[in-house]
Amino acid sequence: MKSNIIHLDQENLSYYSIAIGFFDGLHLGHQALFKEVLKGTGIPSILTFTRNEKERTKNSPLLILGEKERNQLLQLFQIEQEFILPFTEELMHLSYQDFISFLKRLHPKDIVVGDDFCFGYQAKGRATDLLVLEQEGIHIHIVNIIESLGKKISTSQIKEEIQNGNIKLVNQELGYPYFLQGEVIHGLQNGKKLGFPTANIQLDPKRVKLKDGVYKTRTIIEGKEYPSMSNIGNHPTISELDESILETHIIGFDQDIYGKEIQVYFDDFIREQTKFSTKEALIEQLNQDLLKCNKKEAD
Numbered sequence: 001m002k003s004n005i006i007h008l009d010q011e012n013l014s015y016y017s018i019a020i021g022f023f024d025g026l027h028l029g030h031q032a033l034f035k036e037v038l039k040g041t042g043i044p045s046i047l048t049f050t051r052n053e054k055e056r057t058k059n060s061p062l063l064i065l066g067e068k069e070r071n072q073l074l075q076l077f078q079i080e081q082e083f084i085l086p087f088t089e090e091l092m093h094l095s096y097q098d099f100i101s102f103l104k105r106l107h108p109k110d111i112v113v114g115d116d117f118c119f120g121y122q123a124k125g126r127a128t129d130l131l132v133l134e135q136e137g138i139h140i141h142i143v144n145i146i147e148s149l150g151k152k153i154s155t156s157q158i159k160e161e162i163q164n165g166n167i168k169l170v171n172q173e174l175g176y177p178y179f180l181q182g183e184v185i186h187g188l189q190n191g192k193k194l195g196f197p198t199a200n201i202q203l204d205p206k207r208v209k210l211k212d213g214v215y216k217t218r219t220i221i222e223g224k225e226y227p228s229m230s231n232i233g234n235h236p237t238i239s240e241l242d243e244s245i246l247e248t249h250i251i252g253f254d255q256d257i258y259g260k261e262i263q264v265y266f267d268d269f270i271r272e273q274t275k276f277s278t279k280e281a282l283i284e285q286l287n288q289d290l291l292k293c294n295k296k297e298a299d
Contacts, residue, residue, distance in 0.1 A: 015042050015043055015109065016042040016043045016044075016045040016081060016083075016106075016108050016109065017037045017038075017040025017041065017042035017043065017044055017045060017108065017109050017110035017111075017112070018037070018042075018045045018046065018047045018083070018106075018108045018110065018111055018112065019033040019034060019036070019037045019045070019046050019047070019111075019112040019113070020046070020047045020048075020111065020112070020113050020117065020119075021033065021046070021048060021113070021114070021117070022048055022049060022155075023046060023048050023070075024063050024064050024065060024070075024155050025064035025065060025155045025158055025174060026065065026070065026073045026074070026077065026174070027153050027155065027158055027173055027174050027175060028146045028148070028153050028173060028174070028175040029114060029145065029146040029152075029153045029154070031077060031175055032114075032143050032144075032146050033112045033113070033114060033143055034046075034077045034078070034079060036112045036141045036143055037079070037110065037112050038078060040109055040110035040112070040139070040141075041109045041110065042108060042109035042110060043080050043081055044078055044079050044080055044081075045079065045080065045081040045082065045083060046074070046079055046081075046082050046083070047083045047084075047085065048082060048083070048084055048085070049084065049085050049086075049087040049091075050084055050085070050086050050087045061159075062159070062206060062207060062208045062209075063206055063207050063208065064155065064158060064159060064162065064207065064208055065207070066204050066206065066207055068181070069179070069181060073176070092121070093121050094120060094121060095120050095121050095124075096119055096120025096121070096124050096125025096129060097120070097125075098120070099119050099120045099125060100125070100129065100130065100132065100133065103130070103133060103138075104133060104136055104138070107136075107138075108138060109138070109139065110138070110139045110140075110141060111130060111133065111138060111139070111140050111141070112141040112143060113127050113130065113140075113141075113142060113143070114127065114142070114143050114144075114145060115127050115142050115143065115144055115145055116145055116152070117142075127142045128142070130142075148169075148172060148173050149169075153173045157173070158170055158173055158174065159208045161173070162178070162208045162209075162210050162211070163208060163209065163210075163211060164211055165210065165211030165213055165269045166269070167210075167215060167266045167267070167268060167269050168267075168268060168269075170266075171266070171267070177218075177265040177266060177267065178210075178265070178266045179263050179264060179265045179266065180201060180203070180204075180210075180246055180263075180264050180266075181201070181261060181262065181263040181264065182201035182202060182204075182246075182261060182262070183201070183259060183260065183261050184199045184200060184201065184257050184258050184259065184260055184261075184262060185200050185201065185202060185258070186200070186258060187200040187245075187247065194279065194282065194283055194286065195283065195286075196229075196249045196286055196290075197249065197254070198231075198247040198248055198249050199219070199247075199248045199250060199257055199262060200245055200246065200247050200248075201245065201246040201248070201262070201264070202245060202246075203232075203243075203244060203245060203246060209232075209244065210232050210266070211232070211269075212232050212233040212234075212244055212272070212273040213231070213232060213233065213269060213270065213271055213272045213273050214229065214230070214231050214269075214270040214271050214273075214289050215229070215230045215231075215232070215266050215267070215268065215269055215270055216229065216266075216267045216268040216269075216270055216292065216293040217229065217230040217248060217264050217265060217266050217267060217293075218264075218265045218267065219248055219250050219253075219262055219263070219264050219265070220262060220263040220264075220265070221250070221253070221257060221260065221262050222260070226250045226251060226252065226253050227250075227251045227252070227293065227294065228248050228249060228250045228251055228264065228293070229248070229249045229251065229270075229286075229289055229290055229293040230246060230247065230248040230249070230264055230266070231246075231247045231248075231273070232244055232245075232246055232247075232273075233245075233273040234273075235247070246264065248262075248264050249290075251290070251293070251294070270289050270292050270293065271285075271289065
């Protein structure tokens with residue numbers, strides 16, 4: 001997928017079908033826009049906004065996806081081009097009429113937005129205001145809101161569910177299994193001493209943090225999938241850390257993978273992080289957790 005930061009005077013997008021949004025999480029609502037884009041006559045693309053400008057603010061929102069994970073998923077969803085608008089003061093104060101004029105100058109084949117799409121200064125522009133562009137031969141597609149359990153699927157709601165450890169609901173609303181990835185780093189070897197060696201990954205501080213606890217997971221190593229049990233936390237029973245990390249016990253795997261990148265997919269929440277009184281109690285609980293991770297959904 002190609003990425004390009006564009007400016008308000010650029011006029012070279014005449015062969016693109018474009019979905020507009022911030023697109024953090026790439027959840028089912030976003031995917032509905034992508035499916036509509038793929039029906040268009042131009043190259044499937046998105047128009048979004050720089051994250052770094054948002055991150056300069058004091059109350060910068062944490063993200064569901066890191067940049068690398070987001071780009072991987074965009075390719076999976078067959079988005080070939082990403083056009084990025086700098087999220088500047090100028091853009092923030094652009095009237096919705098001027099934003100429509102900007103879109104007109106791009107001459108896209110199709111524009112796709114959700115029916116809750118707002119734009120322009122103070123979000124005064126609505127999705128239906130874009131219909132004026134059809135007079136210029138630009139096809140406007142307004143997609144209905146996707147709901148889950150009777151509520152609109154939203155990025156903010158998914159963030160809350162991630163923080164609460166509601167991983168099954170997160171996966172349902174994302175439309176794909178939530179995952180973390182990174183390079184395997186050296187740890188304190190406490191898991192190995194307990195009989196549960198782990199592959200450790202540092203958590204991305206820019207991403208919303210998944211609730212501390214034990215999870216049923218699957219781990220991808222060099223394209224091969226393994227069942228696994230993962231813990232997010234600071235292991236309070238032994239050698240408590242200042243910050244939480246991801247520790248994954250890969251079932252039936254004993255190779256050296258330090259320095260390699262792995263992906264950990266989360267399927268279910270097993271239990272809360274707990275401080276045990278003895279190592280023996282921790283080992284007993286880990287064995288019970290492992291049984292749950294090995295249990296099939298149909299059982």
